[in-house]
Amino acid sequence: MTGGLQAELDASLDEAERAAVALAREWAQVAVAPQAEVWEAERRFAREAFDSAAEAGLTGLTAPGADGGRALGPVALTRVMEEIAAVDLGVAFSLAVHNNLVGAVARRAGYELREQYLDDLVAGRRLGAFLLTEPGVGSDAAAITTTARREPDGGWVLDGAKAWVSNGAEASVLSVYATTEAGGGHRAVAAFLVDADTPGVERVTAYPLIGAHSLGTAEFLFENCRVGPEALFVPAGQGFRAAMEGIDLARVLVGAMCCGMLDAGLGVARHYVSGRHAFGQALSGFQAVQFSLADVATDLDASRLLTYRAAQLLAAGDGSAAVAAAHAKKFATRAAERGLAACMQVMGAAGARRHHCLPRHLTGARLTHYLDGATEILDVVIARSLFPPPPSAP
Ligand SMILES: Cc1cc2nc3c(=O)[nH]c(=O)nc-3n(C[C@H](O)[C@H](O)[C@H](O)COP(=O)(O)OP(=O)(O)OC[C@H]3O[C@@H](n4cnc5c(N)ncnc54)[C@H](O)[C@@H]3O)c2cc1C
Incomplete structure (x- = not known):
């Protein structure tokens, strides 16, 4: 049973981590569920969710305890994101992006950048974003064209455009990847921490998408944007590796988000077909309906097994998680999209109504x-x- 897999995994967590998972579950029900359809209908970033997450202590999940964070490992983070995405994918992904930056700043930033940003990011007084993708460059990330030019005083000038920036609608701390040498490939990629209100930074309105508007995806333009020497977060030569450093965990977390959405969708469908009658019996009495949801349950179990295994390999830290994370994300994203459509189908036209999570989760699953x-x-x-x-x- 799927619930059994979660319980088994939770039993492997320490007390503080289990408490964080329980907190995430309760917080999502109270602070996210009542508003999720509103953010979607208004096509806007879920600012209230981020502010409330900050109050609840969900914005410093990856920072060490000494920095005021919860120091969650990959397995606990996986469960936290699964619980939040069961209610809304966009809010879960927004928090994953922010917390990923928190962890990177805690691990990598020098004294000045830590002093400038870490406390505010951990406390959620400031919202972070990760700017790698560009309008003309996605998968081939080493080919980014945003340039960083060194000034004689040691500062830098950034020029270029960034696209698909989650949290971009309101983020105030930007982790910007740029090349220090046009055409220099991955060896020339460096990262900078930039205040969004720096002169030369322009925020472009958030995209209308098929769904997940709560993650506030926007674009940024950098035109003659001057930053001091201290803004250099990761030097050229290490920037590309830094961008990829968290990618396996990020993929596992997206797999977990798919598990959360699919579990919620299966719950809605089971409830509906048990109460709806046709041809003299509950829909749940038809074997075709049972088998359709049985397939969803199998896919959900398989998604969880792959996702939890990849999280455990990441926690073991022996460098063997990349393939497991790829398997987990590939399978879970496909299973979620297919399974959520199946859940809608057994509900007939009622599956398409927006008073439950299925339409929102289905469009979210497509984006994953x-x-x-x-x-x-x-x-x-x-x-x-x-x-x-x-x-x-040789
Ligand atoms: C909702 C959302 C939020 C996002 N948030 C962020 C964010 O916060 N920060 C950020 O930097 N980026 C973000 N992204 C961007 C995301 O990382 C890119 O969409 C992704 O890397 C793919 O790039 P692309 O969309 O430009 O596709 P492209 O690279 O243009 O690829 C188009 C198609 O070609 C395929 N393809 C490309 N190369 C190969 C190959 N070698 N072999 C086979 N097939 C290939 C791709 O798989 C894809 O199907 C976000 C995207 C979405 C949809």
């Missing part, structure tokens, strides 16, 4: 195919493990 690497890029990772490149000649 692109988050943190498109499905085909996951296949590149998996295929490489099947056909490793021959060792280079």
Whole structure:
């Protein structure tokens, strides 16, 4: 049973981590569920959710205790994101992006940047965003064209455009990836922490999408944007690796979000078909309906097994998680989209109404195919493990 897998995993967490999972579950029900359809209908970033998450202590999940954070490991984070996404994918992904930046600043930032940003990010007084993708560059991230030019005084000038920035609608701390040498590939990629109100930074209105508007995806333009030497977050040569450093965890978290959405959808469908009657019996009495939801339950179990295993491999930290994370995200995203459509189908036209989570989760599930690497890029990772490149000649 699916609930059994969650309980088994939760039993492996320590007390503080279990408390964080319970907090996330309760917080999502109280602070997110009543508003989720409103954010979607108004097509806007869920600012209230972020502010409330800050109050609840969900904005410093990845920072060490000494920095005021909860220091959650990959397994606990996986469960937290599963619980929040069961209510709303956009809010879960927004918090995942913010917390990913919190962890990176706590791990990597030098004294000045830590002093400037870490406390505010952990406390949720400021919202973070990750700016790698550009209007012309997505999967081939080493080919980014936003430039960082060094000034004689040691400062930098940023020029270029960034696209698909989650939290972009309101973020005030931008982690900007740029190349220090046009055409220099991954070796020239550096990262900068930039205040969104720096002269030369322009925020472009959030995109209308098929769904998940609560994550506030927007664009940014950088034109002759001057920042001091201290804004250099990760130097060229290490920037690309830094961008990819958290990618396996991010993929596992998207897998977990899909598990949460699918579990919620299955719950809605089971409830509906048990109460709705046709041809003299409850819909749940028809074997076709039972089998359709049985397939969803199988896919949900399989998604959880792959996702939880990848989270455990990440926690073990032996570097073997990349392929497991790719399998987990690929399977869980497909299972969620397919399974949520099946849940809607057994409900007839009622499945398409917006007074339950199914339409919102279905459009969210479609978008998960692109988050943190498109499905085909996951296949590149998996295929490489099947056909490793021959060792280079001595
Ligand atoms: C809702 C949402 C939020 C996002 N948030 C952020 C964010 O906060 N920060 C950020 O930096 N980015 C963000 N992204 C961008 C996301 O990371 C990119 O969409 C993703 O990397 C894919 O890039 P692309 O969409 O430009 O597709 P492209 O790279 O243009 O690819 C188009 C298609 O070609 C396929 N393809 C590309 N290369 C290969 C290959 N080698 N082999 C086989 N197929 C290939 C892709 O899989 C895809 O199907 C977000 C995207 C979405 C949808």
